[in-house]
Amino acid sequence: MNTVVEWAIRRPMWAGALMVVVAMLVLSRCSGTGAEPSAVATSAPEPTRQHTEEHVDPSEVASTQAATHNDDAERAATRFTQAWLAAGRRATWLAGMEPYATRELLNGLRSTDLTVVPDAHMSGPAEVLVDGPALYRYRIGLDDDSAVQVEVITDGDDPLVASIDRERE
Numbered sequence: 001m002n003t004v005v006e007w008a009i010r011r012p013m014w015a016g017a018l019m020v021v022v023a024m025l026v027l028s029r030c031s032g033t034g035a036e037p038s039a040v041a042t043s044a045p046e047p048t049r050q051h052t053e054e055h056v057d058p059s060e061v062a063s064t065q066a067a068t069h070n071d072d073a074e075r076a077a078t079r080f081t082q083a084w085l086a087a088g089r090r091a092t093w094l095a096g097m098e099p100y101a102t103r104e105l106l107n108g109l110r111s112t113d114l115t116v117v118p119d120a121h122m123s124g125p126a127e128v129l130v131d132g133p134a135l136y137r138y139r140i141g142l143d144d145d146s147a148v149q150v151e152v153i154t155d156g157d158d159p160l161v162a163s164i165d166r167e168r169e
């Protein structure tokens with residue numbers, strides 16, 4: 001229990017977001033909405049995105065992304081997704097994701113119905129959607145014409161996957 005308290009003290013924003021997610025899950029179960037566990041884990045709220053009409057030189061954007069992009073975060077997202085897609089026996093499945101995922105995400109995935117994990121493989125490299133420095137989001141295409149979005153947090157530690165959300169067409 002001591003490590004959970006230390007984690008919450010070091011990361012109050014994530015601890016608050018986690019409490020909100022847990023409260024939403026508890027309320028959805030109590031309200032009888034019939035929500036069943038799935039292979040999609042909820043995540044902290046997305047950062048607010050502002051859209052502007054400014055014209056930006058593409059070379060400036062590319063150089064900024066190159067300067068802030070974290071290869072370790074992309075590697076964690078890719079390896080986690082490969083392990084997530086390798087659903088088989090629950091213990092083996094969870095062990096494959098453990099080095100790349102937060103404890104909270106792994107705990108949420110323990111109740112996943114493995115039959116809802118797609119029988120697919122990654123169809124290409126991860127596409128950067130949000131680029132750090134403490135939060136990264138990637139879109140990874142699958143060979144069944146769907147995709148997943150994987151959110152990775154760094155916060156001074158090794159990059160860990162905090163959520164995976166499946167996109168369906």
